[in-house]
Amino acid sequence: MTQTDDPLQHLPASRLDGALRLISYMLGGARDATDADEVLTRMSELIRAGGVPLDRATSIVPLLHAEAVASARFWERGKGARSYLFPFNEESGKGYAHSPAADVHKSGAWVILWLPDTPDERYGIVPELKADSYTHYIMAPVFMRSGMAGTFSFATRAPEGFSQDDIAFLRAVFPALSACQEILATARAMQEVMRIYVGxxxxxxxxxxxxxxxxxxxxxxxxxxxxxxxxxxxxxxxxxxxxxxxxxxxxxxxxxxxxxxxxxxxxxxxxxxxxxxxxxxxxxxxxxxxxxxxxxxxxxxxxxxxxxxxxxxxxxxxxxxxxxxxxxxxxxxxxxxxxxxxxxxxxxxxxxxxxxxxxxxxxxxxxxxxxxxxxxxxxxxxxxxxxxxxxxxxxxxx
The missing domain is CATH 3.30.70.1230 (Nucleotide cyclase, GGDEF domain)
Structure with missing residues (x-):
């Protein structure tokens, strides 16, 4: 596949409608949403509706915040979404350095881990994923025009993991996911910076x-x-x-x-x-x-x-x-x-x-x-x- 290829062209016909519904949501209703947890939940549900056996998804965005460096939102099937702020401290810096996020930001490429064959010491998150019975894990970078960089991750408990069609689906919809994350993150960053400096x-x-x-x-x-x-x-x-x-x-x-x-x-x-x-x-x-x-x-x-x-x-x-x-x-x-x-x-x-x-x-x-x-x-x-x-x-x- 070349950079000029439309990734939707490589999807099986059975997956195309689901991908288009997700893209339509991420470039439409999600941009105007006021609850980012709701966006992640709806996105994850639409990924599952598209045939991908998704059990866990995260969206992590950097913050221009006086006390925190990033905001992470987690969705788990059957549990819904929750959020967490990474504080501005030495521990958060060490955690990032030993994470797949650091690698995808450095290389620009997706990290795809078949967890049964992944050593625990590869990343700090690997033992946690294994303990929760996940089999396949993907992290992808989001590079924004502002210079900020975020991530999405996807994980499944399916015994066979993500299929090639599942990964193709995620790659096909990812530009829309990235665009939505950038729009919401940029709007939040603008508000936070203004509040920090002028009240x-x-x-x-x-x-x-x-x-x-x-x-x-x-x-x-x-x-x-x-x-x-x-x-x-x-x-x-x-x-x-x-x-x-x-x-x-x-x-x-x-x-x-x-x-x-x-x-x-x-x-x-x-x-x-x-x-x-x-x-x-x-x-x-x-x-x-x-x-x-x-x-x-x-x-x-x-x-x-x-x-x-x-x-x-x-x-x-x-x-x-x-x-x-x-x-x-x-x-x-x-x-x-x-x-x-x-x-x-x-x-x-x-x-x-x-x-x-x-x-x-x-x-x-x-x-x-x-x-x-x-x-x-x-x-x-x-x-x-x-x-x-x-x-x-x-x-x-x-």
């Missing part, structure tokens, strides 16, 4: 077409601004890697409580963290969630035993956050702007000067129903009117 709400806005300079979206919310005290001093003698490690340790204290309280981190600004908690009708509930997140972050910092130690200041305000596209020509930044954002940042700056870990604006104090200790009206840089600022207890409760 959930900007991601949705940008992907829906909000990419023109001057467009602004307003969010009424509780605003949290935290920063690390003496960051420049702490990192003066550090390498770039050490400074990055310190920043990540700081973010690990601040971000989980924000996300746990339903907040959204909008920006990392050097050693500053800007987050919002969307408001309902009166804003009180959002303010209480922001207060909980602030106290949680401060508690994590206080509990750290690693060196160097650091302190943070956190400010809370209630108002309106504006997202806007700013820049020039083809280079734009989807950034956060507005008086209320500036106010929160300026109040956070007072934390160090007043040696207070948690300060709130008068608007936030009123919305949240807090007592607080007044520091008096403050003149905040860049703001025309003075703002009364309050120190708040770190203990739970209003």
């Amino acid at each position: 959930h709400e900007p991601q949705k806005r940008i992907l829906s077409g909000d990419v023109h300079r001057g467009e602004v979206m307003h969010i009424r919310s509780a605003i949290l601004f935290a920063d690390m005290r003496r960051f420049t001093e702490l990192t003066a003698g550090m390498s770039a890697e050490q400074a990055t490690g310190l920043l990540n340790a700081y973010y690990d204290c601040i971000v989980p409580p924000i996300e746990g309280a339903g907040g959204e981190v909008l920006k990392f600004i050097g050693d500053g963290v800007l987050a919002v908690f969307r408001a309902g009708e009166d804003g009180a509930e959002a303010c209480l969630r922001a207060l909980k997140a602030s106290r949680g972050g401060l508690a994590r910092v206080a509990a750290r035993t690693e060196q160097p130690q650091f302190d943070i200041g956190t400010a809370l305000h209630f108002g309106e956050v504006a997202f806007g596209n700013v820049g020039s020509g083809m280079r734009l930044d989807y950034t956060v702007i507005g008086r209320d954002v500036n106010l929160a940042a300026r109040v956070a700056g007072l934390c160090g000067a007043r040696n207070e870990p948690l300060l709130v604006s008068s608007e936030f104090r009123q919305k949240a129903g807090l007592e607080g200790r007044s520091l008096g009206e403050q003149s905040l840089k860049g703001l025309q009117s003075r703002e009364e600022v309050f120190a708040v207890s770190l203990a739970e409760g209003p």
Whole structure:
């Protein structure tokens, strides 16, 4: 068979209708599906309906994800589909190096194993497949235009394994399987990268077409601004890697409580963290969630035993956050702007000067129903009117 041959021409007539039904699904309904497990299940069922004794199938795609390197979906006959994330760690790298995926990505050729004759040490997965009574295993690479590479695998428990007609069927439909995987993986990667770098709400806005300079979206919310005290001093003698490690340790204290309280981190600004908690009708509930997140972050910092130690200041305000596209020509930044954002940042700056870990604006104090200790009206840089600022207890409760 040459590269210009149509693989469908080499299928027996009895297999052609099944192959066409599967191709039609993968290039049609599957592309619009929102549940990838459902796609793998339907694909596997259609492969079986085409006469292939398929008992197990997997689809593995790389991820552009901060904490995982790949997503694997497994289908087993009689059990349905399940998914698994390969974490970004040394163990996942070692597992990949000793897998058929590494070989198919390197060679571009399918790996086809008759398992009764395959040594257990050939690949890490071989003993598992044998223990589950599989006889024949196939893994095939998917190379995407983006440079990412995925895989499909197929396995059977049939005593005679896959026939030559079965393998011909899989080769005939594989271009459609690959195209569908690439479409879904690319869409997922785009969403994940956007979410990682700009946050959930900007991601949705940008992907829906909000990419023109001057467009602004307003969010009424509780605003949290935290920063690390003496960051420049702490990192003066550090390498770039050490400074990055310190920043990540700081973010690990601040971000989980924000996300746990339903907040959204909008920006990392050097050693500053800007987050919002969307408001309902009166804003009180959002303010209480922001207060909980602030106290949680401060508690994590206080509990750290690693060196160097650091302190943070956190400010809370209630108002309106504006997202806007700013820049020039083809280079734009989807950034956060507005008086209320500036106010929160300026109040956070007072934390160090007043040696207070948690300060709130008068608007936030009123919305949240807090007592607080007044520091008096403050003149905040860049703001025309003075703002009364309050120190708040770190203990739970209003």
